[in-house]
Amino acid sequence: MAASSAGGKNFKVVLLGEGCVGKTSLVLRYVENKFNDKHITTLQASFLNKKLNIGGKRVNLDIWDTAGQERFHALGPIYYRDSNGAILVYDITDEDSFTKVKSWVKELKKMLGNDISLCIAGNKIDLEKQRNVSVADAEAYAASVGAKHFHTSAKLNKGIEEMFLDLSKRMLESTFLDDGASSSRASKHKSVTIVEDAEEPKSGGCC
């Protein structure tokens, strides 16, 4: 849920993709601006946090890395439950990883419908010579599922900033659209809490 704390909007973004496609490098580059660096200060790259300011709105991104090994595939739903955005990463030199992305997309669409904003990242464009996934195919596929496609390289620091920014913007938009729905939900919530508020008139009467 896009909880809006006093500071601004909180978004949960999951990173999905096969092992070794560079999810971790991608997010480390984004948050720490470092690649394969010995001076990386963080002990971990599985949960990272980034604060943005988009058009005067404060946005707080919680970036959840997920385990990419095949054996953990079934755990996906636990991870992406309640997330606002997903970044699906594949390696442009590895066709299988792209197939995997397709299966993730299918699953996400089935479980979350259109509540989630998707980004597909073709990572490792520094290895353009060994490309195995054609640009046209990938972009056409992304368009067909309503996702944005980005060409990224954690090594060269390309495309990453843009991708996160675009995703954040889209998540912001969708929460605005959602606001009508959520307000109705809130009112429903209130009707539940009325029992608790039964105390309130008492204190209200006294003040």
Place this chain on the structure above:
Amino acid sequence: MAAPTTTRKKKGFHIDEAELLCKKGCGFYGTVAWQGYCSTCWRGECQVSRQAQIESDALFAKRLYESEMQQSGPPSTLAITPDQQASNDPTHMALTFPPRSPKPEQPPSPAGQQGVVSPGGAPTQGGQNETLTFDKFEEKRKQRQNSKTKSMKTLFSKGGKTPSRAEGAAQAPHARLEKQISMESQRAMGDFMEFLKILNRPAAQDLNKQCRAFVERLQRDSNLSVEEQAELVQDFYHSMGDRMSTHSAFKGTTSEQCSTMMDHLEKVIMTRLYRDLFCPPLSDDEQKDLAIQNRIRRLRWVMPSMLDAALNEDNTNVERLIEKAQEELIDMNSKRAPIDKLCCIVRTSKLIFQMVHQSQGAPASADDYLPVLIYMVLKANPPQLHSNIQYVSRFANPNRLMQGETGYYFTNLCCAISFIENLDAQSLSLTQEEYDDYMSGRAVPPGSERNTEPICEGLRMMYANLSALEDLRIRQDSLMENALDLQKELTAWRDGVVDRVQEVLTSKPLVVKRFKVPRLDDDITQEDNKDLPLPLQPVVVPMKPIA
């Protein structure tokens, strides 16, 4: 002993015996750890200071209540049901409980007020309670115990004469349970009061009142299902959150202050309601706890390499971290508030990151973190795992649970448990036969000695020796086998030789022919010998005497 002291005395190292004695002068020795008191006096001192603390908390609560009353006018102006009146009694006051009450958490059910001594300690005594002495408390305790045993007897002999007594008896075991736990609640209450003291008056009052009302309300409706209770608790968090941002009492509080207030609220409420809400008897939590515990026990053979966990267990640092992480996981069960349980998970995760960092020298990604977490859960086998997870997900403040780092770690723990529940041969990259063998205990994975390593050094040595012996036995067996082979080979070779000799003998029989001696010709021999040198002749050499 005596000799060194006498020598040291000269160097001014003497300690007078009087200094070693208890400060109270009871004649026993005191220790530094007890600030110079002996054990008995120390306990007494502690008791006194704790009483003082509790009393001051109660007083504070009373003051809060009184000022609240002044503002709101006498309670009679409001239509209050008897039940509410009871809850407005200054002794019930707030979340604090009257001093020295052994069971502050007793739900204020009507039966409780008639049958046994009420939680607030006889409501009729009203405000006097705060000044009760310890003796009175003791007396009361005895009284209650008597009434309990009496009612027990009546229950058994006559099937319960009066309803109130029967109810009192039914509550007896419950009361005892609560007595055990009162320590934690007391501490939580004390912390909460400390916290309220630093808040401004109206906010403290409001928090106190809301908490009290909520706890009582939840304890009154004892027939709610867990889901309904969870919903109530969540609604409470929600409405308190709203209240903090809208209500006049909380004007001027920052969002950080709000979140600390929420944390304190959560802590105090959940600590008090823990008994009722953790692993409720109506749910199947307990069965699931046992199921997962057994499951983990059967999976003890799983090794880090099977999960692709990048752990260098030979590193002593890593080993120490592994132990600490397990302690934290196990410790989770002993915490009462969801927020404290979550903190345990966070600490476990931090330790995991450290050990991965030490093992591979790079920041841990989720690819590294999750397998190690699974391995930790398997190794630690934390008690009541399922119940703890359920409890946290039902009753934790959603703002904390769903967001941020804590939420991430908690989700990962859920993932780990789900993985363990559904684990099969494929998920450990084993063949089905291997998996079945390991599961049934027919075989152990190679190099798994470490995994089953018992904590006791002696046992570990025994296992090491056993495995050495086993190794020796195998080698002995193979040596024996080889020796037998060699023997067999030798016999076969000998037989072969004999056979062949026999064969040759039969095919080529030995026929002895008469030997013709050629006649020696003298001439020829002389001819032959003439080139040869003359045979050596012995010569006598005269010896010179040595001068």
